[in-house]
Amino acid sequence: MGIAAKMLRILLINDTPKKVGRLRAALIEAGFEVIDESGLIIDLPARVEAVRPDVILIDSDSPGRDVMEQVCLVTRDQPRPIVMFTDEQNPDVMRQAIQSGVSAYIVEGIQAQRLKPILDVAMVRFESDQALRAQLSARDQQMAERKRVELAKGMLMQMKNCNEEEAYTLMRRQAMSRQQKLIQVAEQIIAMNDLLGQ
Amino acid sequence: MTDAPPHSRTDSLAWVAGSDAPEKSVINLGFMALTDSASLIVAATQGFAQPYGLTLNLQRQASWATLRDKLISGELDAAQGLYGLLYAVHLGIGGTPPVDMAVLMGLAQNGQSINLSQPLQARGVTSSEALRAHVHQSGAKLTFAQTFPTGTHAMWLNYWLASQGIHPLEDVNSVVVPPSQMVAHLQAGRIDGFCAGEPWGAQAIGEQQGFTLATSQSIWPNHPEKVLGCTRAFVEEYPNTARALVMAVLEASRFIDESEENKRSSAQLICGSDYVDAPLNSLLPRFLGQYEDGNGHAWLDQQPLRFFGNGEVNMPYLSDGLWFMTQFRRWGLLRSDPDYLAVAQQVQQLELYRQAASQLGIAIPATAMRSSTLIDGKLWDGSDPAGYARSFALHALSDARQTLVSR
Numbered sequence: 225m226g227i228a229a230k231m232l233r234i235l236l237i238n239d240t241p242k243k244v245g246r247l248r249a250a251l252i253e254a255g256f257e258v259i260d261e262s263g264l265i266i267d268l269p270a271r272v273e274a275v276r277p278d279v280i281l282i283d284s285d286s287p288g289r290d291v292m293e294q295v296c297l298v299t300r301d302q303p304r305p306i307v308m309f310t311d312e313q314n315p316d317v318m319r320q321a322i323q324s325g326v327s328a329y330i331v332e333g334i335q336a337q338r339l340k341p342i343l344d345v346a347m348v349r350f351e352s353d354q355a356l357r358a359q360l361s362a363r364d365q366q367m368a369e370r371k372r373v374e375l376a377k378g379m380l381m382q383m384k385n386c387n388e389e390e391a392y393t394l395m396r397r398q399a400m401s402r403q404q405k406l407i408q409v410a411e412q413i414i415a416m417n418d419l420l421g422q
Numbered sequence: 423m424t425d426a427p428p429h430s431r432t433d434s435l436a437w438v439a440g441s442d443a444p445e446k447s448v449i450n451l452g453f454m455a456l457t458d459s460a461s462l463i464v465a466a467t468q469g470f471a472q473p474y475g476l477t478l479n480l481q482r483q484a485s486w487a488t489l490r491d492k493l494i495s496g497e498l499d500a501a502q503g504l505y506g507l508l509y510a511v512h513l514g515i516g517g518t519p520p521v522d523m524a525v526l527m528g529l530a531q532n533g534q535s536i537n538l539s540q541p542l543q544a545r546g547v548t549s550s551e552a553l554r555a556h557v558h559q560s561g562a563k564l565t566f567a568q569t570f571p572t573g574t575h576a577m578w579l580n581y582w583l584a585s586q587g588i589h590p591l592e593d594v595n596s597v598v599v600p601p602s603q604m605v606a607h608l609q610a611g612r613i614d615g616f617c618a619g620e621p622w623g624a625q626a627i628g629e630q631q632g633f634t635l636a637t638s639q640s641i642w643p644n645h646p647e648k649v650l651g652c653t654r655a656f657v658e659e660y661p662n663t664a665r666a667l668v669m670a671v672l673e674a675s676r677f678i679d680e681s682e683e684n685k686r687s688s689a690q691l692i693c694g695s696d697y698v699d700a701p702l703n704s705l706l707p708r709f710l711g712q713y714e715d716g717n718g719h720a721w722l723d724q725q726p727l728r729f730f731g732n733g734e735v736n737m738p739y740l741s742d743g744l745w746f747m748t749q750f751r752r753w754g755l756l757r758s759d760p761d762y763l764a765v766a767q768q769v770q771q772l773e774l775y776r777q778a779a780s781q782l783g784i785a786i787p788a789t790a791m792r793s794s795t796l797i798d799g800k801l802w803d804g805s806d807p808a809g810y811a812r813s814f815a816l817h818a819l820s821d822a823r824q825t826l827v828s829r
Contacts, residue, residue: 266567266597266612287600289487294571294598296517297755308491308517319495327491329517366447370472396468397683400691406469 231257232334234342235277238262240286242325247281250345264288269295272306279339280306280329281346284322292329305332309339320347369407376410379417443475444663450479452489452501455602455698457620457705458530458648459502461729463692465674474666482697485600486570493653494521499660500667502529503651505746510572512769513747515755522654525743525770527668527736527778529648529675533708533727534575534638535623536582538615539608543633548717550586550635557588566590567599567607567616574647577749578638579617584816585641585798591753591818608632619647620727621698621705626716628704633716639725641797644734646742657771664771668778672736676784679730685710733784738770741791741804751811754818762807 234256238244244260251258259275268291272280282289292308299306309328311317313336321328324347330339373395380391399409451466453459465471466478481498483489486507492498494511503525514520538547542564547556557564566583568575580590590596599607601618608616608631615632616622626632638645650671657664678688689709693702707714711726728735743766750756772790779786791804802810812819 265599265603266565266607269597284488284491285484287484287603289485290570290600291598293487293516297515297571306517308487310519312519318491319497322488322491322495322497327488366472366475366477369469373469373472392469393677393684396464396677397687399468400464400687403691403694403696405467 231255232278232338232342233257233259233276235272235275235280236260237264237268237280237282237286237288239264239288240283242283242285247346250348251342254341254345256342265291268292269298272299276304278331278334279309279342281342282327282329284325284327289327292327296329306330307332309343311336317343324348369410372414373406373410376413376417379413383417442662442665444666445660446499446663447475448477448479449499449663449667450481450497452481452483452492452498453697454483454486454489454502455700456502456648457692457698457709458533458727458729459698460678460688460692460709461529461671461675462502462650463697464678464688465671467691468674468677470674470677471667471670474670476663476666476670478667478670480697486573490518493523493651494518496653496656499656500526500650500652500664503649504570504573505646505649505743506572506574506577506750507570508649508651509743509746509750509765509769510755512765513750513756513760515572515750523769524652524654524657524664525738526650526652526657526664527671527738527771527775528646528742529650529671529729529736531644531647531728531731531735532637532639532723532725534578534617534619534647535634536579536615536617536636536638537604537608537623537626537632538635539611539613539632540630541611542614543717548633548635553635554587557593563593563595564614565595565597565612567597567604567613567618569598569601569618571598572750572755574746575617575619577746578641578645580753581749582617582636582641582797584814585796587816589816605629605631620708621700624704624708625700627714628701630716634713635715637713637723639723642794643725644728644731644794646739646745649738654768657774661774665774665778668775669782672730672733672778672782672784675729675736676782679728682710733779733786736775736779736784737787737790738772738775739787739790739792739804740766740770740772741793741802743770744804744807745802748807748811751808752814752817752819754820757820759808759811 236258238260239262248258248260272295296306306329309330326346377391395409399406453462466480471478489501493501508523510516511521512523547553568579583590601622604616604618604622605626607613623634678684689706692698693700693705711723713723714720744762747762776786793803795801
């Protein structure tokens with residue numbers, strides 16, 4: 225196989241604030257040929273054709289990923305069709321890649337094990353800014369929020385002498401025009417109610 | 423179920439505490455920075471999901487491709503979707519292997535636009551006739567941008583150009599540009615026009631970089647636009663969660679369309695930096711149907727962006743799903759006829775939608791097909807998708823042509 229014999233050529237697309245300098249250095253150190261490009265959008269299909277990379281790495285948070293989709297479609301009838309890398313033998317690889325914020329496209333036919341060292345390096349070097357979501361407490365918080373919204377709604381119904389639906393609509397309009405969540409306006413109503421006595 | 427609230431409202435919501443309680447109480451919900459994500463943002467922030475025992479975690483995505491990957495990997499449970507994107511994944515078109523997908527409901531109709539550059543305007547290319555003449559006479563091909571190769575904007579652009587006698591894959595170049603970068607590309611002279619959702623058309627006009635030549639509703643009045651999508655595996659594993667999610671989003675959709683005041687405050691909410699992150703003055707007018715084309719015409723649109731329309735917007739019509747497959751076929755993205763109806767029946771979650779809508783007393787259309795007349799005068803009623811796909815004078819049917827598009 226021609227592809228197996230030669231060194232893999234990597235196109236590293238550099239179009240988000242994440243710094244890819246260390247990634248490039250690490251890939252070169254690991255023995256890969258790396259071409260680093262920035263500022264590509266509509267030129268991306270032409271660059272891919274000119275550079276003929278075996279692997280393309282792009283930040284998962286790059287809007288340019290949708291342009292890569294066009295590359296996949298345009299190349300699907302060509303001798304080197306480019307596809308998104310998804311390891312069907314090992315679905316965890318894709319999940320890990322997504323979580324670490326790197327997306328890889330490959331020339332169809334390159335074996336997964338040849339890509340592993342590239343992805344390993346990329347996943348470590350692409351700094352992931354994924355905030356850990358506190359999902360465990362979400363249910364308790366949801367209960368608490370619902371109670372507070374109900375409380376505020378009742379107060380507003382009394383204050384405005386209106387029905388339940390009208391009270392909800394008033395609270396929501398207020399929240400939306402201030403770019404707030406409903407719970408924030410509910411808290412304001414409760415605070416105001418406390419202030420004004422009762 | 424432990425997820426059930428300690429006390430729930432009676433009557434229609436009694437099921438929340440019973441065996442229909444959501445299996446999963448926190449939903450990671452993906453969306454893109456577009457005006458037509460409004461119902462998801464309103465549902466998540468304005469308390470529409472809590473009564474169903476759900477918390478909606480909104481997660482803005484930078485690209486459709488990443489939104490898709492996260493849906494498939496399970497990092498997102500459900501998301502705003504492009505019809506074409508979900509069907510492309512389901513059918514295995516594009517760079518990914520096929521995964522069974524589901525359309526839970528429609529999120530919006532209308533409200534996209536085709537815009538041309540200021541230099542074309544200065545040369546008097548301000549009508550479809552002038553554009554056709556320019557395309558067929560001038561030497562250099564014009565370059566038009568859309569937002570995703572199998573997406574709705576690519577399909578509107580292709581359909582509109584073809585209806586004006588311009589072959590979208592032969593007479594012009596078609597490129598992908600992320601929506602938020604359209605105006606900059608127009609300004610830099612890298613593209614001559616684009617098709618995208620709002621507020622990007624209005625913004626091009628606001629920055630005097632272009633004008634609107636056609637709205638998507640002029641191509642197909644009340645056309646399907648964004649949908650709420652997820653994997654089929656998600657619906658099968660969490661059917662009650664999926665139904666509760668549809669109910670919450672349906673209620674938010676109804677709320678937005680209920681009054682002009684609600685629309686205004688929805689627009690104020692979504693223009694925030696956490697959501698669409700665009701100035702209110704470029705987002706609000708077209709949200710209210712007030713159009714100004716940047717070429718001296720202003721009108722109140724009869725088919726503006728809408729989120730509810732008494733449930734007409736939200737019904738996942740089979741004919742809507744079928745239409746996108748016919749266009750994939752027409753433009754060579756599908757190399758052979760799929761089993762159109764069977765695929766649409768798998769993807770469109772009609773039964774789940776009907777359950778959700780009936781719980782809320784929202785009218786459910788009697789049939790799963792609807793009939794529309796598009797800009798070229800052709801009737802689309804879903805009855806003969808294979809015939810419809812072959813019925814166009816301009817096309818790129820793969821058995822009629824050797825290759826697909828290339829720039």
